Amino acid sequence: MLNSTLSELSGALAAKKISSVELTRLYLERIGKLNGGLNAFISFEEPLALAAASRADERRARGETHPLLGIPIAHKDIICTRELRTTCGSKMLERYVSPYDAHVIEQFNAAGSVLLGKCNMDEFAMGSSSETSYFGPVRNPWDRRLVTGGSSGGSAAAVAARMAPAATGTDTGGSIRQPAALSGVCGMKPTYGAVSRYGLVAFASSLDQAGPLAKSAADLALMMNVMAGFDARDSTSVERPKEDYSEKLKISMAGLRIGLPREYFGEGIEPGVRKAVDDAVRWFESQGARKVPIELPSTRLAVPVYYVIAPAEASSNLSRFDGVRYGHRAETYADLADMYARTRDEGFGAEVKRRILVGTYVLSHGYYDAYYLQAQKVRRLIAREFAAAFERCDLILGPTSPTTAFALGAKADDPVQMYLNDIFTIPAPLAGLPGLSIPCGFDAKGLPVGLQLMGKHFSEATLLGAAHRYQQATDWHLRVPKETPL
Amino acid sequence: MALSDDQVRRLARLARIAIRPQDSAPVVERLNRVLLLIDQLRAVDTAGIEPMAHALDVVQRLRPDKVTEEDQRERFQSEAPSKDKGLYLVPKVIE
Numbered sequence: 136m137l138n139s140t141l142s143e144l145s146g147a148l149a150a151k152k153i154s155s156v157e158l159t160r161l162y163l164e165r166i167g168k169l170n171g172g173l174n175a176f177i178s179f180e181e182p183l184a185l186a187a188a189s190r191a192d193e194r195r196a197r198g199e200t201h202p203l204l205g206i207p208i209a210h211k212d213i214i215c216t217r218e219l220r221t222t223c224g225s226k227m228l229e230r231y232v233s234p235y236d237a238h239v240i241e242q243f244n245a246a247g248s249v250l251l252g253k254c255n256m257d258e259f260a261m262g263s264s265s266e267t268s269y270f271g272p273v274r275n276p277w278d279r280r281l282v283t284g285g286s287s288g289g290s291a292a293a294v295a296a297r298m299a300p301a302a303t304g305t306d307t308g309g310s311i312r313q314p315a316a317l318s319g320v321c322g323m324k325p326t327y328g329a330v331s332r333y334g335l336v337a338f339a340s341s342l343d344q345a346g347p348l349a350k351s352a353a354d355l356a357l358m359m360n361v362m363a364g365f366d367a368r369d370s371t372s373v374e375r376p377k378e379d380y381s382e383k384l385k386i387s388m389a390g391l392r393i394g395l396p397r398e399y400f401g402e403g404i405e406p407g408v409r410k411a412v413d414d415a416v417r418w419f420e421s422q423g424a425r426k427v428p429i430e431l432p433s434t435r436l437a438v439p440v441y442y443v444i445a446p447a448e449a450s451s452n453l454s455r456f457d458g459v460r461y462g463h464r465a466e467t468y469a470d471l472a473d474m475y476a477r478t479r480d481e482g483f484g485a486e487v488k489r490r491i492l493v494g495t496y497v498l499s500h501g502y503y504d505a506y507y508l509q510a511q512k513v514r515r516l517i518a519r520e521f522a523a524a525f526e527r528c529d530l531i532l533g534p535t536s537p538t539t540a541f542a543l544g545a546k547a548d549d550p551v552q553m554y555l556n557d558i559f560t561i562p563a564p565l566a567g568l569p570g571l572s573i574p575c576g577f578d579a580k581g582l583p584v585g586l587q588l589m590g591k592h593f594s595e596a597t598l599l600g601a602a603h604r605y606q607q608a609t610d611w612h613l614r615v616p617k618e619t620p621l
Numbered sequence: 622m623a624l625s626d627d628q629v630r631r632l633a634r635l636a637r638i639a640i641r642p643q644d645s646a647p648v649v650e651r652l653n654r655v656l657l658l659i660d661q662l663r664a665v666d667t668a669g670i671e672p673m674a675h676a677l678d679v680v681q682r683l684r685p686d687k688v689t690e691e692d693q694r695e696r697f698q699s700e701a702p703s704k705d706k707g708l709y710l711v712p713k714v715i716e
Contacts, residue, residue: 234696327676341675370682371675439659450636457637459709464702471712476639488638489648492629493655495636509662511672516665518673551654567676592677 237334309560316585
């Protein structure tokens with residue numbers, strides 16, 4: 136049961152083979168058994184989850200149906216929930232309980248999903264290894280000495296270790312796709328504006344998007360059917376007809392033009408990653424897809440652009456944490472300015488403070504044009520290169536990350552080495568494009584490799600369809616980490 | 622361009638973040654590594670390129686000027702570290 140897909144679980148619930156209470160209990164037991172070692176969850180409360188499961192069972196007894204009715208779902212701890220605290224992995228919000236539910240949570244509640252718990256993450260989503268959490272690092276279910284990637288590392292580890300059938304995450308520069316790749320699960324960053332940001336604690340508002348992590352592309356589609364859609368409370372939510380992603384999974388591969396960017400297959404990519412991705416590309420070719428060599432020459436500039444724009448937006452967004460209205464406040468201080476400064480020194484970890492300082496710098500008088508405005512211009516160059524590429528291809532394929540999972544602590548002392556890990560995931564959000572990562576094999580160490588698919592704005596259905604076709608022919612996505620056997 | 626200790630202290634003051642003396646050296650050193658990374662942008666020719674402030678070229682939506690939120694003052698204030706009679710308390714700012 137723990138290795139079942141969402142549609143299998145849905146079928147079992149509909150056929151009364153299992154109740155939501157029983158299913159939820161199964162996952163809670165699994166969390167109880169594994170969370171001490173993996174640290175994937177920050178919060179979970181059994182009575183709360185079981186009460187939600189019981190409500191779902193009542194709804195089903197009354198004749199209600201929905202593919203996710205009664206299915207327990209874990210949420211990244213940056214998505215506001217009224218029923219469980221929302222910490223963002225930070226001391227600043229250690230005891231914060233949101234007065235409202237995020238749009239995404241409302242959607243899952245309406246569908247009748249069960250709030251299973253809140254997942255660990257890099258503090259305020261700033262990181263690529265889930266090591267900057269105030270609640271301690273998340274460990275990789277494939278090898279506990281390794282990171283799970285980040286920032287949605289808790290969500291990825293929870294799905295990989297089968298502690299949750301599916302989870303939500305957020306992606307600003309790769310925070311869904313990179314941990315999905317390093318943990319051997321599927322994850323999708325939707326087009327900017329596809330999923331409402333209402334109730335997501337803001338990091339970099341022009342980039343942030345929530346999306347699903349799950350075992351298969353078909354499961355991502357079921358999650359997207361719930362998550363995506365217009366919401367007037369997010370001023371960047373795009374008004375467009377609701378799509379049924381599950382209905383569109385059976386796409387044809389014949390003639391599909393697959394763009395292979397030269398820059399995504401160059402130096403710096405581990406041989407094991409390269410081989411698994413090459414094999415996947417060959418499979419797509421064997422199904423009638425056509426390879427199109429493309430160039431995205433500004434790829435090397437994406438990381439520096441991101442580390443201007445994201446910190447700039449973060450320094451502004453995080454100015455709200457002042458120790459006055461909510462969150463941590465320093466115990467001792469001399470005056471108001473001192474209270475702000477000490478509160479923020481104590482409440483934020485080193486990486487968050489570093490990004491606030493970088494953001495303050497690039498927005499400050501005399502440097503704004505040289506850094507912030509310049510980064511916005513290079514951002515447009517990157518977006519234009521994608522637009523030109525998508526005139527010649529339907530989707531772009533490449534590795535999600537240049538490496539498989541690395542050791543805990545290996546990059547913790549060098550922020551730039553950590554940042555460069557996201558070289559292939561940062562470009563898509565800069566251009567507002569959707570991207571997903573699916574497992575496509577293992578390296579010599581037995582660690583999962585992620586294949587990234589990127590598409591035009593609002594081409595989620597094509598990405599999910601191509602991934603689904605691949606997963607009908609392969610079983611990489613169904614492998615269970617050996618350290619967390621069923 | 623590498624920042625000096627003084628420049629970092631000034632940034633920290635602008636950002637309202639205290640830096641403890643023992644943290645100062647590693648903070649400055651790592652900050653400068655990040656600045657070296659973003660300095661790559663300065664050499665890029667962007668003459669005539671419009672800055673891109675937003676991921677999609679869309680026009681901001683307008684909404685009717687109506688009250689949509691209900692009053693949750695007490696619930697909101699229950700999260701405050703220090704409050705009294707419906708007011709948020711901060712250290713005295715006027716002598």
